[in-house]
Amino acid sequence: MPAPDGLLDAVSAIAAEAGRMALARGQEEYRRWEKVPGHPVCEVDLELDHLLRERLARLDPDAGWLSEETADSAERLLGVRTWVVDPIDGTRDFLRGRPGWSVSIALVEGGRPLIGVLDAPARGEHWRAQADMGATRNGDPIRVSERTDFIGARVPADSLPKVDADLVTVAKPNSIALRIAMVAAGEADLLATLRWGHEWDIAAAALIAQEAGATVTDALGRPLRYNSTKGEAFGILAATPGIHAAAIARLADRAATAVVR
Numbered sequence: 001m002p003a004p005d006g007l008l009d010a011v012s013a014i015a016a017e018a019g020r021m022a023l024a025r026g027q028e029e030y031r032r033w034e035k036v037p038g039h040p041v042c043e044v045d046l047e048l049d050h051l052l053r054e055r056l057a058r059l060d061p062d063a064g065w066l067s068e069e070t071a072d073s074a075e076r077l078l079g080v081r082t083w084v085v086d087p088i089d090g091t092r093d094f095l096r097g098r099p100g101w102s103v104s105i106a107l108v109e110g111g112r113p114l115i116g117v118l119d120a121p122a123r124g125e126h127w128r129a130q131a132d133m134g135a136t137r138n139g140d141p142i143r144v145s146e147r148t149d150f151i152g153a154r155v156p157a158d159s160l161p162k163v164d165a166d167l168v169t170v171a172k173p174n175s176i177a178l179r180i181a182m183v184a185a186g187e188a189d190l191l192a193t194l195r196w197g198h199e200w201d202i203a204a205a206a207l208i209a210q211e212a213g214a215t216v217t218d219a220l221g222r223p224l225r226y227n228s229t230k231g232e233a234f235g236i237l238a239a240t241p242g243i244h245a246a247a248i249a250r251l252a253d254r255a256a257t258a259v260v261r
Contacts, residue, residue: 003107003114007059008130011105011117014055016126018048018103019119022088026122032095040091045069048087048103056083056105063107066231068200081109082227084203089118090175099123100173106203111225116204116211118177127181127208135211137185144213145186148242150250153189156182164250176236180205183238184212190247193235194219194258199226202236215244219255234259 025044032042049069056063060083064076067085076082083105088094090101099122106113118127127142129135135142147153155164156172156179170188173179180202182188203226206216218224219235235255239247 003130007107008115008117008128008133010059011056011107011115012126012128014052014059015103015105015117015119016121017055018052018087019121019126021051022048022094022101022103023121026094026097040095041069042091042095044094045088045091049085052085052087052103052105053083056085060107064227066200066227068198072231076227077229081107081114084108084113084200084226086177086198086200089177089201090173093174098174100175100178102175102177104175104177104200104204106207106226108203108226111227113203113207113226116207118181118204118208120175120178123173123178125178125181127184127205129204129208129211131207131211133211135184135208137181142185142208142212144183144209144240145189146242147189147240150243150246153239153243153247154187155190155192156188176201177205180209180216180236180238183214183240184209189243190237190239192219192237192239192247192251194251194255196232196234197236199228199231199233202233206236206238209238213241214238215241217244217248219251220259221248 064079064082086104089104093100102118102120107115151166216238
């Protein structure tokens with residue numbers, strides 16, 4: 001079912017409001033702590049979560065809710081649609097005053113995103129997509145690169161293992177959503193993770209990448225479905241179509257080992 005007319009604009013405006021709020025709060029004092037070791041959070045995450053839930057519920061009161069900063073509830077599995085939200089994706093960059101973070105919002109129906117929006121105000125970037133309607137950054141249409149050679153593919157990463165030394169690193173924001181969006185905009189050719197992760201990290205960006213022409217799967221090459229029981233997926237592999245199969249082949253052994261838990 002297509003998204004109602006005007007819904008993308010409304011979600012886009014809410015994401016931008018949240019982004020402005022986060023950018024302003026980032027200049028002030030705020031509390032920060034770790035949910036568990038290695039997983040930072042701050043009170044701005046929680047403030048944005050409250051704002052987004054309130055605003056998005058007005059747009060679609062019947063939609064369920066899956067967010068990094070809200071205790072999960074099985075009630076979301078009972079409805080037709082679900083908001084899948086990360087108030088601040090890339091919290092480490094936010095806490096350090098770096099620009100590599102974003103507000104991520106997706107509306108999912110039948111396991112597929114209908115709408116995806118990323119707002120990255122510290123980078124001056126606003127990304128959006130609607131299923132079967134293409135993707136934009138700051139209002140301009142975006143498209144993946146036309147790369148067909150796996151060797152030399154650009155990967156947003158700080159470093160690569162020796163086995164992948166034939167690839168090229170490019171600057172990596174902390175937000176995985178923004179790294180996926182780089183593939184969508186042709187600024188990277190490949191993004192891959194080989195671990196279990198949360199749907200709120202990837203749902204909006206995956207739609208943006210797909211609508212820009214990327215092939216997007218889990219780390220094993222399987223289709224991604226959202227609003228699952230656990231709200232998790234085994235990695236993500238977003239790539240220009242010409243190298244996606246080669247990336248799956250390169251990562252197959254590592255993925256097969258990592259998927260077991």
